[in-house]
Amino acid sequence: MTTSTQNHAQNPTDPTQDQAPGSTAGPTPGRAATRSTTPTGPIPVPREGDPRLDVDAVTRALLGKWAETRLEARERAARPEMHRPLDASVAEHRDRVFGQLRTLAEEQVSLPMLPEHLGGPNDNGANVAGFEELVVADPSLQIKAGVQWGLFTSAIVQLGDEDQQRRWVPDAMSLEIPGAFAMTEIGHGSDVQSLGTTATFDPEGGDDGEWVIHTPFRAATKDYLGNAAVNARAATVFARLITRGVDHGVHCFYVPVRDEKGEMLPGVRSEDDGEKGGLNGIDNGRLAFDHVRVPRTNLLNRYGDVAADGTYSSPIESPGRRFFTMLGTLVQGRVSLDGSANRASQLALTIALTYASQRRQFTAASPTQETVLLDYQSHLARLLPKLAATYAGAFAHEQLLQAFDDVFSGRGDTPEGREDLETLAAALKPTSTRLALDTIQECREACGGQGFMAENQLVGLHQDLDVYATFEGDNTVLLQLVAKRLLADYTSELRSIDRAGIGRFIAQRADVLAHRHTPWGRLVQTASDAGNARRSSETLRQADVQEHLLAERARVKVEEVALALRAGARMAPADAAALVNKHQVEMLDAARAHADLVRWRAFTAGIESVEDEGSREVLTDVRDLFGLSLLQDDLAWYLLNGQLSAQRGRQVSADIKRLLWRLRPHALDLVDAFDVRPGHVRAPIALGAEQERQDEAAAFFRAQRASADAPVSEKALRAKEKAEKKARDKQAPKSARR
Amino acid sequence: MTTSTQNHAQNPTDPTQDQAPGSTAGPTPGRAATRSTTPTGPIPVPREGDPRLDVDAVTRALLGKWAETRLEARERAARPEMHRPLDASVAEHRDRVFGQLRTLAEEQVSLPMLPEHLGGPNDNGANVAGFEELVVADPSLQIKAGVQWGLFTSAIVQLGDEDQQRRWVPDAMSLEIPGAFAMTEIGHGSDVQSLGTTATFDPEGGDDGEWVIHTPFRAATKDYLGNAAVNARAATVFARLITRGVDHGVHCFYVPVRDEKGEMLPGVRSEDDGEKGGLNGIDNGRLAFDHVRVPRTNLLNRYGDVAADGTYSSPIESPGRRFFTMLGTLVQGRVSLDGSANRASQLALTIALTYASQRRQFTAASPTQETVLLDYQSHLARLLPKLAATYAGAFAHEQLLQAFDDVFSGRGDTPEGREDLETLAAALKPTSTRLALDTIQECREACGGQGFMAENQLVGLHQDLDVYATFEGDNTVLLQLVAKRLLADYTSELRSIDRAGIGRFIAQRADVLAHRHTPWGRLVQTASDAGNARRSSETLRQADVQEHLLAERARVKVEEVALALRAGARMAPADAAALVNKHQVEMLDAARAHADLVRWRAFTAGIESVEDEGSREVLTDVRDLFGLSLLQDDLAWYLLNGQLSAQRGRQVSADIKRLLWRLRPHALDLVDAFDVRPGHVRAPIALGAEQERQDEAAAFFRAQRASADAPVSEKALRAKEKAEKKARDKQAPKSARR
Structure with missing residues (x-):
């Protein structure tokens, strides 16, 4: 070699x-x-x-728009005092992370998130970019910081008015008031709209009315909340706003939960989630409220408010749209x-x-x-x-x-x-x-x-x-959101066709889809590719061919579900739900196909941003490996839908193997x-220990091979004896062998 | 509903x-x-x-031949004192598991493994069956028991002679001597044949000669050994046996490592592996030896022995076969x-x-x-x-x-x-x-x-x-072993054909494979299936069709690799290795296809052993779900190889969806x-807590719906207002609306 x-x-x-x-x-x-x-x-x-x-x-290209922030954050994440401990108890790990959080607060790391009127640069991209980098120090730190500033503080900034912001944001930013983001309940995580906690307005309470925050049953207990088990002194609590006998849906309230000494305030109960599968530097816990009273002005009131007399008002008329606007901060x-x-x-x-x-x-x-x-x-x-x-x-x-x-x-x-x-x-x-x-x-x-x-x-x-x-956002639930959006887009495309046209259009598309399911299209492709493996491989590695294949897949998968669900519009709700449920797996699949296309396009655009020609070539191989792997993962679909011929289909895995080999010399550069x-x-093992051991062992064996009194292996000995016997037999006269 | x-x-x-x-x-x-x-x-x-x-x-069918042992072991695994602790430190968890191990020793749980001359029933199946069940108590306990009895004690039983067995097995069984199984080294896990630790015979040492156990370099340190960090008092050490200047390859030695007080013996060094990703109830650690001397008779000598004068002897002549025989205990x-x-x-x-x-x-x-x-x-x-x-x-x-x-x-x-x-x-x-x-x-x-x-x-x-x-045995390395065996079987099949025949046979098979790659076979199938989705579905759910499809896949995948590798026989070793490497992914794939077939057949045979007719029907649906899922996972291969038509291919996922629905009512019975x-x-969450919360919440909402002063939702209110306005508009005279 x-x-x-x-x-x-x-x-x-x-x-x-x-x-x-x-x-x-x-x-x-x-x-x-x-x-x-x-x-x-x-x-x-x-x-x-x-x-x-x-x-x-390539590093510069990957750093993106907030390169400076990222580089600074990488320095921070490399500091030993920021690192995840090994073999720490849950309590020790929590203490350590809370200390790290104090350091972040002192260094004003989250300042970029604040709008100008609160003294920040309103640079939300920089804020998020900086926090992402913390994951390599300790994911617990990243997530605990996210709870304090990205969720708790952010809820006040995004959902409160300027008075409320000035009242609560400074202490939240400085960690004077550690906070929990009390949205999820034991009974409802994905379906926030169905939360059970209530905030009922009592116009007789306090100076000009009070909210009564209440957990009506066990499943409505807030759960999994970072900071809730130990550190939180306040929480942004999501509860159904009820005033004058009307339930206006889920709103957010600022609710103190512990005093300065860390004692629970009256009516507030906390439970510790205890050990988790990971992120044990965070004190996740539960919060339950037994008729806890807070002033009227503790409702974060940007999207809904209640006057002292209990009258509800909101700048957004539709309760549904109002709810989703409030949730947008998530x-x-x-x-x-x-x-x-x-x-x-x-x-x-x-x-x-x-x-x-x-x-x-x-x-x-x-x-x-x-x-x-x-x-x-x-x-x-x-x-x-x-x-x-x-x-x-x-x-x-x-x-x-x-x-x-x-x-x-x-x-x-x-x-x-x-x-x-x-x-x-x-x-x-x-x-x-x-x-x-x-x-x-x-x-x-x-x-x-x-x-x-x-x-x-x-x-x-x-x-x-x-x-x-x-x-x-549970991954399955999020992908379903994506699918619904894609279906809605598809339906509104349909709406742009006139009524008579829709029938024609549907028939046409159904026809196209049906044809896709016959092998005739493939046969033509096979004939033109015949015996020319190189051509079909080159074709698959062309960017426009990959994009077309990925885009078609994303489009057709949505289209098929949309056509299958059309009958639902005329059904009773339960039957319509059953119909949707029958296509749920396909919906998730369509959403993933969409995400694949988005990623492929972003990768391709990203390569363009690299100035060095050689790097672009190597990255194009990497992009091709990504694109072809996507094709391979869904190859049966492409074959069944006549979008790839058998010959091209076989080419995919052969081409992937070639790319693996081509990229082998660049593998370390790519991670560098x-x-x-x-x-x-x-x-x-990735900082030299393995190489050191390999070198030491190799040196030992080199020295042994050079030494005269090193042991000989029995195997080698037997092979030698065999060879010698063979040679002796050969030298013996032929007659002796007969 | x-x-x-x-x-x-x-x-x-x-x-x-x-x-x-x-x-x-x-x-x-x-x-x-x-x-x-x-x-x-x-x-x-x-x-x-x-x-x-x-x-x-069905439970009885699943319990299998060692039902009694399993039922007894399940009782044991349900005892609270056997359970994995939550939030224990590594040290606490280790102590707990060692205590549990003592209990197992007292209860003589591993007795079935012993042959008759050591006082056991030689019921190896029962022994393993019983230990497997411990995994639901605490996997650390299962594996630590496996180290003590399945590896350390077993090595003495399997590799030692009767004298050695009587000398060491009783203390190993009673846990008087906790032991480590010192095979793996930092530098060599999968490739045991290349271990670096040496055992050199010194005929001058002790009464009639001694072994000098030595770790020549850092990578030869024994690592990941259960019991090594704390508990082990002895170890079965795998080392290269060297006597009279000849290295006879890896053999196993009984080596004391700690005294009764737990102090390391002279020349033995132990390091603690510390925290691991799991199994933290086991004290994994490293052992290194600095010219440690043990008597000549500490070589476990069933498959290789050394006389007092240093002469080596073995009942198995080939060093390779001898090595693999010794490893067979693994x-x-x-x-x-x-x-x-x-x-x-x-x-x-x-x-x-x-x-x-x-x-x-x-x-x-x-x-x-x-x-x-x-x-x-x-x-x-x-x-x-x-x-x-x-x-x-x-x-x-x-x-x-x-x-x-x-x-x-x-x-x-x-x-x-x-x-x-x-x-x-x-x-x-x-x-x-x-x-x-x-x-x-x-x-x-x-x-x-x-x-x-x-x-x-x-x-x-x-x-x-x-x-x-x-x-x-690393999963990838084991699958490669399987592939090699399958290839060897295939090659010896070839050998049964005469020399001239081989060429013909190869040409023939190549032809068959080539034809499989054309779509013509598929077209015929498509034509006969045409428009008859039900028939192709029924076909795929026939056991013989599934078996044929899985068996063909397993066979063809091996055949393709075998044909591709034939050129290697005439190559230089490095080139042959490169050729094999070019097909490694296919080899692993062939091994997995073989495992799939084995599992499918075992499932099918298992169903036959169930006496109840209804259960067999439900289990057949489950088997079909397994079989069709295997087809779906490799559907592109079936389509590309012409073994499934596009129509049948599409049927696979449709059929899986139907099976999911059919099995829904049986899901809980199947886990029961x-x-x-x-x-x-x-x-x-699986012992009633979730159901209790659901019931409580449902009762709350039922009571609320029945109550007169429950809050009305804003959404409902708006819908009602809208409806009323519509009704008012309708009642107004038509002229007023103009």
Whole structure:
């Protein structure tokens, strides 16, 4: 084998490979990993003139619009005092995280979220970008900060008037008043509209009326609330507003829950959720209210208010639209989970790919040197498609964050802008959190026993990220929201056709769909592709072909559900619900297809933003791997719908294998571009421990081979004896052998 | 809706639903869950004469040959003192598990493993069956018991002679000597043959020679060993046997490591692995040896011995075969992981399906009652296929356990019998551990926030089972073993054809495969199926059709790899390795296809063993769901290989949806048959807490609806006003409206 160091696209003795945590300043200093310099196996050697990844250029592209904030936040996340502890008790971990939260408050990390009249720059994008980066320090810290500022404080900022903001926001920002965001109840998480807690107006109470906050039954207990078990002194409580005998639906109230000494206030009861699957640095708990009274002005009143006489008023007439407007503030949590889930995937991939490039096992290709894990096809196949999807997710997240910033800064705050933002967040949050869990688990298993050791971070990361799939909008429920929006869009498209036209249109589309189900279309494609594997492969790697295939899939899947559900319009509600339920799996599938298309397009647009030509070429391979993996995952659908011929269909997996091999030399560069620093990685197996052990063992065996009195293996001895016997037999006269 | 209680196939007020832990004796008392009695939604109501599952009959079938042992072990696993603690520190958890281990030793739980001459019944199947059941008490306990008796003691029994057995086995059995199984090293887990630890014979040492056990470099440190960090007083150490300058390969040595006070013996160093991703009740750690001397007779000498003069002898001439024979004892661990992974899936499904049948969210089908989660199509689709695969896994495991018992009892201990056993274990262990992790994760997410609470068991179960995927044979490495065996079988089939015939045969097969790649075969099938969806559906649900499709897939996938690899025989080793590597993903795929076929066949055979006709009918639906899900997961392959027409291909998902609906009324019966008892479940959400909350909330709203002074919703009020205005407008004279 003569591949030696050429297999890595970067100089393996790169002096910028600084391992000291926290010693980094620019966009790409402090690379996490030492590198194996002696790969084995049949890796294609990049030739002179082959594209190379400019790691700095790609890092810049990934950093996006809020690069400065992110770099600053990465420094912060690399500080040892910010890190997730190993083997801490729940109580110790909670104390540690609360201390970290105080540090964040002192450093005014969340200031960018405040509007100008509260002394902030109203830079919501920067605020979220900064918090996302905390996930690599400790997800508990990220989420606890999210509870305090992204939910509790944000509810006051978004739902209160200026008086209320000035009254409560400063103490919330400084952590003088730690707060809980008391929305979810034991009985209702996804269906917030059905919450059971009541806030009944009593015009006789207090100076000019009071709210009576009450938990009418056990299932209406607020649950899973960060800060509720220990730290919270107040809560933004979501409850049904009842005044003058009318239930005006769910509104938000500012309710003190503990005094300065941490004692529960009268009528408020707290329970500790105890140990959880992860995020144990957060004191999640329950809150229940027994006729707790707060002043009339504790109703956060931007979208609904009650006068001293109990008259209700709201700037939004429709109770439904009013409710969803108030809930709109929740989108911030989904945006930041999308970003932090992606960052967690980057961390996991950095650990697993670094280890895979140093860890050796089995001597397949050489008698004296074992093969590096990353040179095994199956290892590439389990990790690189996830790397590709993580790139797609990073670029898609940047688009989401910019959309969020537009709306929340007020620049793009139109009803359509909000709706688009909510749909995009609802599509991406489930996709990236799912990807993160799958990626972390795959990385953990790809590191074998080492992956199971807590010090190597992967298991803790999975435990903490686990709940990202079901909180801040359960993934299944969010995808259903996306599907409903897509169906509504499709239906309003239909509405633009006149009444008589609709029938014709439906018939036409049904005809098109039916044709798609016959193999004739495929046969034509097969004939034109016949015997030309190269052409069909080239075709699939063309961006416009991939986009067309992904866009068609997203469109047709929505169309099929829409046509199937049309009969529901004329049905009784129960029957209509049953019909929708019969197509629920397809609806979720259509939503995922939409998310795939969004990510693919964002990736493609992201590549355009990279200036370096070689990097664009490598990233295009990565994008192709992402696109082709999507095709492969749904290949049966493409074949059944006549959108891919059998020949092209077979080409997909062959092409993926080729891409894995082509990308092998760039794998470490691609994770380097994530700028995951040693202070983020912390896993010894990805910071040199494995390479050190490999080098020591290799030196031992080298010395042994050179030494005269090293033991000979019985196997070699037997082989030698056999050969000698054979030679003796040969020298003996032929006659003797007869 | 008039479905009411009829939706459950069993009487919902079944008085046998006893919730007290440990109060069970027969095969199916003590059902875990209280049941929702008021389902909603479009569930098909089972009509008079529809098949019902006889829960007891199915439980008996699942219990298999060692039913008595399992029932006794289930009683034991339900005892509170055996249970996994919540929120314990690593040290506390370790202490607790070691105490539990003492109890098991006192109760002589592992006695069945001993051969007659050591005072046992030589009932290896019973021994493993009993230990598997411990997983629902605490996986740490199961694995720590496995280390002590399944590995450490077993190594002495399997690899030592009778003298050695009598010397060490009694103390190992009684836990007088806790032991570590020191095989894996930091540098070598999967490739045991390349271990670095040496045992060099010194004929001058001691009375008649000594072994010098030595760790030559850091990577050769033994790692991940249960008992090594704290409890172990001895270890069975795998090291390269070196005598008279010859390295005879890896052998096993009995090496004391700590004295009675727990102090390390001279030259032995131990390190603690610290916190892990799970199984924290086990004190995993490292052992390193600095020229540690043990007597000559501490070599476990059944398959290799050294005389006092240093002469090596072995009953097995080939060093390779000798090594694999010694390693054969490892299969016991794989067998028991297969069984316990399956039992863990059963526990997770019991929790998630019980909760899903009580938890309600969103009022889609009724204005006053929310829909039970299990009535949503997507919820059925995420859980029932995993339930079906768990049934398949249970029946397949019973076959594996019987094969293991045959070989280890000596009845079927032939080289072929061992090889078949090892291949079967290598196929099933990766399949069931993968399924368990995926199932537990799906169940945890399907329970939303409740699923993330430690008290509901699912998160801890995932954390503990996580490492099952990579220890006792990494899943990827095991599947590769399976593929190699399948390829070898295929090649020896080829060998039975004469030399000239081989060429013809290859050409023929290549031709067959090529034809399979054209769509012509499919077209014929399409034509005969045309317009007859029912017929193609019926066909796919025929057992012989499913078996044929799964068997063909398993065969063709091996054949394709075998043909692709034939060129390797004439290549240099490095090139041949590269060729194999190019097909590694296909090899793993072929191994999985083989495991699928094995499981499908075991399931089908298992159904035959159930006497009750109705149960067989329901289980056949479950088997069909399993079979069709396998087809769906690899549908693109079937379409591309012309084994399914597009029409039949489309039928697969339609048929799966119908099966989900058909099985909905039987879902709880199907988990009931697992006989997972309240003392195993322990999750409050599956033991009545959720149902209690639902009932209380429902009663509150019923009372509210009946009361005169309940608040009216603003929405209802607005709708009423609108209707009244409309009525007024209608009554006004037409002229007034102009």
